[in-house]
Amino acid sequence: MGAVEPMARIVEVATARLVRKLHTPFVTALRRTSEVVSVAVRLTDADGRVGFGEGPQVWRVTGESLASIEACALGPLADVLLGWDPGTEPASYAADALARAVVGNGGARSASETAVLDLLAQGAQLPLVRFVGATTLSVATDVTIAAQGDFGDGVDASQFGQVKIKVGLDPADVDRVIRISQQSPGRPVRIDANQAWDLETASTSIEALLAAGVTLEFVEQPLPAWELAGHAELRRRWGVPIVLDESVFTIHDLHRAIAADSGDIVNIKLAKCGGIHAGLAIAHEATEAGLGLMVGSMMESELGVSAAAALAATISPDAVHDLDAAWWSIDTTDTGSPYRAGRFVLDPSPGSTHAAGRVIPDTLAWSRRAQGQ
Numbered sequence: 001m002g003a004v005e006p007m008a009r010i011v012e013v014a015t016a017r018l019v020r021k022l023h024t025p026f027v028t029a030l031r032r033t034s035e036v037v038s039v040a041v042r043l044t045d046a047d048g049r050v051g052f053g054e055g056p057q058v059w060r061v062t063g064e065s066l067a068s069i070e071a072c073a074l075g076p077l078a079d080v081l082l083g084w085d086p087g088t089e090p091a092s093y094a095a096d097a098l099a100r101a102v103v104g105n106g107g108a109r110s111a112s113e114t115a116v117l118d119l120l121a122q123g124a125q126l127p128l129v130r131f132v133g134a135t136t137l138s139v140a141t142d143v144t145i146a147a148q149g150d151f152g153d154g155v156d157a158s159q160f161g162q163v164k165i166k167v168g169l170d171p172a173d174v175d176r177v178i179r180i181s182q183q184s185p186g187r188p189v190r191i192d193a194n195q196a197w198d199l200e201t202a203s204t205s206i207e208a209l210l211a212a213g214v215t216l217e218f219v220e221q222p223l224p225a226w227e228l229a230g231h232a233e234l235r236r237r238w239g240v241p242i243v244l245d246e247s248v249f250t251i252h253d254l255h256r257a258i259a260a261d262s263g264d265i266v267n268i269k270l271a272k273c274g275g276i277h278a279g280l281a282i283a284h285e286a287t288e289a290g291l292g293l294m295v296g297s298m299m300e301s302e303l304g305v306s307a308a309a310a311l312a313a314t315i316s317p318d319a320v321h322d323l324d325a326a327w328w329s330i331d332t333t334d335t336g337s338p339y340r341a342g343r344f345v346l347d348p349s350p351g352s353t354h355a356a357g358r359v360i361p362d363t364l365a366w367s368r369r370a371q372g373q
């Protein structure tokens with residue numbers, strides 16, 4: 001993490017709703033989405049510098065809503081940040097102070113912490129990704145497709161080298177995975193059931209896929225989050241790598257998953273763990289325990305995905321991550337798109353305001369809270 005020196009006090013916290021239309025509906029076992037609405041958090045310091053972060057609404061995974069993110073960011077988290085000069089403490093201070101202020105609310109905390117790190121990175125004249133410790137400016141990402149649904153109609157996802165197929169909605173999903181796999185013989189596929197299967201369904205599905213010659217790179221979260229023993233049983237029975245996503249929000253969840261031998265890889269998301277510092281801590285302990293790492297995101301814009309990609313570039317620069325979320329709302333002919341040749345490319349300018357500039361229109365309606373209010 002980059003060094004810091006006194007900068008200026010934070011004088012305003014503001015939130016606004018970001019609405020982005022998707023070019024293709026996004027379908028998982030948990031929901032069907034045709035637009036992305038999230039909350040942008042903006043911090044302004046006494047020198048007029050602004051830092052941004054993004055918190056996604058994810059009712060069925062994190063339980064956060066647009067209203068709860070706004071209330072949290074403008075309430076207890078603003079109480080922590082207003083009047084404080086982020087340059088006067090180590091860069092990890094904000095994450096710790098925000099985590100002490102509220103239980104849960106990972107998306108709101110992550111948005112606020114990212115905005116602080118954006119200010120600090122600008123003060124250090126570094127892009128956020130370098131400020132948090134990465135040496136690379138881009139990471140590879142898969143593209144997530146629905147086994148069910150209308151993916152593929154007029155959408156060119158060919159730039160992505162790896163696909164992750166969402167399953168669990170329908171017993172026929174397994175046949176669809178086999179068909180998709182047969183279109184690229186020998187290429188490993190990723191599948192993600194988003195907790196939709198029980199042990200027996202997961203087991204028979206994996207058996208059918210293996211019997212059909214599908215090479216499974218991994219099976220992500222086949223069972224409900226709390227089914228740690230069931231995940232361990234699937235690993236033993238089939239020898240297929242298991243990714244834990246919804247099972248691991250915090251470092252304490254990770255400890256329980258490691259003790260139960262439940263997974264091979266952990267999918268770290270800022271809205272689950274609460275921000276980049278918490279993500280770094282989870283990555284460190286997972287690596288110590290011999291687990292692989294990937295970074296994912298919720299359905300959010302380039303702003304939130306940029307922060308996730310900064311974490312990904314720091315903890316596992318060579319992995320293929322799960323950071324296609326913003327691609328679904330970007331015009332595929334957009335030459336400024338951060339998605340290039342299957343990679344998410346971070347901007348080299350100080351802070352992360354380039355992403356904010358692309359995503360945040362001047363017309364956005366901000367709810368503001370100033371110091372002393």
Ligand SMILES: [Mg+2]
Nearest residue numbers: 192220221245
């Ligand atoms: Mg997942």
